[in-house]
Amino acid sequence: MTCDVRSTLFFLFVLIRICLAQNFEVPEPKIEILKPKGFKVTLKDDGYSFFGFRGNINEEFHEVNEGQMKADIVSKQGGYWVYKNRSKKLEVGDTIFYWIYVIKGGKGSMSPFLEYTVSASENEIGVGSPSVNSYTDPNQTTTTPESPLSKRFGKLCEVSKTVVQGENSVCEGSLIFNEDFDTTGLRSLSKWNAEIMFPTEPDFPFNAYIPDNTVSFEDGSLVIKPVLTETQYGEDFLYNTVNLGVRCTGKIDRSECRHEASGANVFPPVLTAKISTRHHFNFKFGRIEVRAKLPAGSWLVPEINLEPSDHTYGQDHYESGFMRVAFARGNPSLAKKLYGGPVLSDTEPFRSALLKEKISIENWNKDFHNYTLVWRPDGIDLMVDGEQYGTVSPELGFFEDARKHGVTHSSHWVTGTIMAPLDKMFHVTLGLRVGGINDFADDVTDKPWANRASKARLNFWRQKDSWYPSWYNSDLHVDYVRVYAL
Numbered sequence: 001m002t003c004d005v006r007s008t009l010f011f012l013f014v015l016i017r018i019c020l021a022q023n024f025e026v027p028e029p030k031i032e033i034l035k036p037k038g039f040k041v042t043l044k045d046d047g048y049s050f051f052g053f054r055g056n057i058n059e060e061f062h063e064v065n066e067g068q069m070k071a072d073i074v075s076k077q078g079g080y081w082v083y084k085n086r087s088k089k090l091e092v093g094d095t096i097f098y099w100i101y102v103i104k105g106g107k108g109s110m111s112p113f114l115e116y117t118v119s120a121s122e123n124e125i126g127v128g129s130p131s132v133n134s135y136t137d138p139n140q141t142t143t144t145p146e147s148p149l150s151k152r153f154g155k156l157c158e159v160s161k162t163v164v165q166g167e168n169s170v171c172e173g174s175l176i177f178n179e180d181f182d183t184t185g186l187r188s189l190s191k192w193n194a195e196i197m198f199p200t201e202p203d204f205p206f207n208a209y210i211p212d213n214t215v216s217f218e219d220g221s222l223v224i225k226p227v228l229t230e231t232q233y234g235e236d237f238l239y240n241t242v243n244l245g246v247r248c249t250g251k252i253d254r255s256e257c258r259h260e261a262s263g264a265n266v267f268p269p270v271l272t273a274k275i276s277t278r279h280h281f282n283f284k285f286g287r288i289e290v291r292a293k294l295p296a297g298s299w300l301v302p303e304i305n306l307e308p309s310d311h312t313y314g315q316d317h318y319e320s321g322f323m324r325v326a327f328a329r330g331n332p333s334l335a336k337k338l339y340g341g342p343v344l345s346d347t348e349p350f351r352s353a354l355l356k357e358k359i360s361i362e363n364w365n366k367d368f369h370n371y372t373l374v375w376r377p378d379g380i381d382l383m384v385d386g387e388q389y390g391t392v393s394p395e396l397g398f399f400e401d402a403r404k405h406g407v408t409h410s411s412h413w414v415t416g417t418i419m420a421p422l423d424k425m426f427h428v429t430l431g432l433r434v435g436g437i438n439d440f441a442d443d444v445t446d447k448p449w450a451n452r453a454s455k456a457r458l459n460f461w462r463q464k465d466s467w468y469p470s471w472y473n474s475d476l477h478v479d480y481v482r483v484y485a486l
């Protein structure tokens with residue numbers, strides 16, 4: 001089944017429905033021109049269950065047809081229905097001709113033909129008032145109501161197994177989360193929050209998450225950059241006690257908000273960032289697609305994860321689990337190996353036991369790739385650039401497998417399904433980490449620290465000259481994140 005065929009058939013069915021009845025008036029949406037390319041259509045929700053957009057650039061509609069641009073959207077975001085298209089740069093004088101339709105309480109209605117002309121003052125990001133063009137009778141292109149299509153598509157929507165927090169149900173295959181990062185700053189990123197904290201247990205990475213000079217947006221991508229603490233604050237800073245205060249997003253009781261300077265416990269020598277949808281989007285089961293370019297440089301790791309929203313099975317040792325959508329270490333000697341899948345324990349051998357691996361000829365961090373994880377109620381599929389490279393099956397339950405590996409916290413999972421702990425709400429996180437005591441085995445060449453040594457972080461920092469020169473393409477770039485219902 002391809003989505004295109006399905007959405008076209010779906011659209012025809014909707015058209016049949018709206019041709020039968022124009023039930024209520026459709027308000028005009030807001031149009032904004034985006035930088036560097038494209039535009040955005042926003043319609044305030046009014047109890048709709050469906051929003052369809054059909055548009056042309058510089059070509060008027062004379063009859064109801066699909067147009068150059070079409071989208072059927074079944075999920076709203078924060079009280080708004082949004083369609084974005086970033087494919088074309090719009091110049092002053094260009095006109096977007098469009099019409100929309102919505103479904104409310106099972107009844108559909110279509111707008112008249114509308115248009116929006118880009119004017120000089122709105123050339124950047126502007127709000128203009130759409131002007132109403134001639135109203136054309138939608139009955140002109142009526143398909144007969146008794147068309148076989150309406151018999152085949154008797155329901156508007158098959159209810160999906162996917163659960164989205166705050167929604168009653170979602171339709172199969174629908175886009176439930178979409179982030180294009182077409183923004184200029186963190187402040188306008190409405191579906192994410194940035195962490196401000198010292199990550200600690202269980203991996204004790206060597207970075208702090210401080211989103212000051214570590215996050216930017218370039219050409220519609222999120223960019224997370226590792227910055228040396230000494231460059232940002234001076235070298236003396238490493239020996240300071242620092243309290244993150246009210247901005248801290250970590251747990252106060254776990255030294256995530258306060259760094260106490262003492263002996264080898266230097267301040268994290270690198271600053272990075274991590275953002276999360278925890279406060280805006282949580283879901284269970286679905287397909288996540290992330291187009292990203294992973295960081296290159298020794299001891300850097302990307303965090304493109306699904307993380308547990310409530311830690312129902314516990315806070316420690318990853319007992320509530322998390323899922324890696326894409327993971328490749330930045331060291332030149334390790335960067336050809338991609339991993340994806342669940343992590344259900346902090347320590348080896350079970351930590352990596354369920355991860356799937358794909359080896360490439362090129363380093364994964366050389367280019368952007370499309371990383372996909374399908375999270376089902378009975379397993380997980382991993383894909384990259386449309387090719388499947390692994391399936392994780394819980395068989396009789398992850399707890400069975402974990403128990404055999406001596407993972408004691410697996411006993412917490414027996415109250416859940418065979419997918420436990422991966423049967424609760426999760427959210428998306430994007431970040432960048434440095435080192436830590438669990439992601440690099442001690443036998444990796446030139447490793448400056450030993451995982452069990454108390455001076456791991458200090459030893460890492462002291463050998464800066466051995467790793468910092470490798471950080472010339474060290475940023476994580478994320479072009480988009482899309483989550484679809486199963």
Ligand SMILES: *[C@@H]1O[C@H](CO)[C@@H](O)[C@H](O)[C@H]1NC(C)=O
Nearest residue numbers: 068069070071085086087088
């Ligand atoms: C975006 O617009 C272009 C034409 O400018 C069109 O070809 C493309 O299909 C549109 N994409 C979506 C997702 O509507």
Ligand SMILES: *[C@@H]1O[C@H](CO)[C@@H](O)[C@H](O)[C@H]1NC(C)=O
Nearest residue numbers: 019020021022136137138139
């Ligand atoms: C479209 O057709 C229906 C049913 O024949 C009719 O009730 C309705 O008034 C027509 N709409 C317009 C705008 O003419």
Ligand SMILES: *[C@@H]1O[C@H](CO)[C@@H](O)[C@H](O)[C@H]1NC(C)=O
Nearest residue numbers: 289370372383384385386387
């Ligand atoms: C990304 O990959 C998934 C599955 O591997 C595929 O269904 C999807 O069409 C791809 N997206 C793009 C934009 O290539």
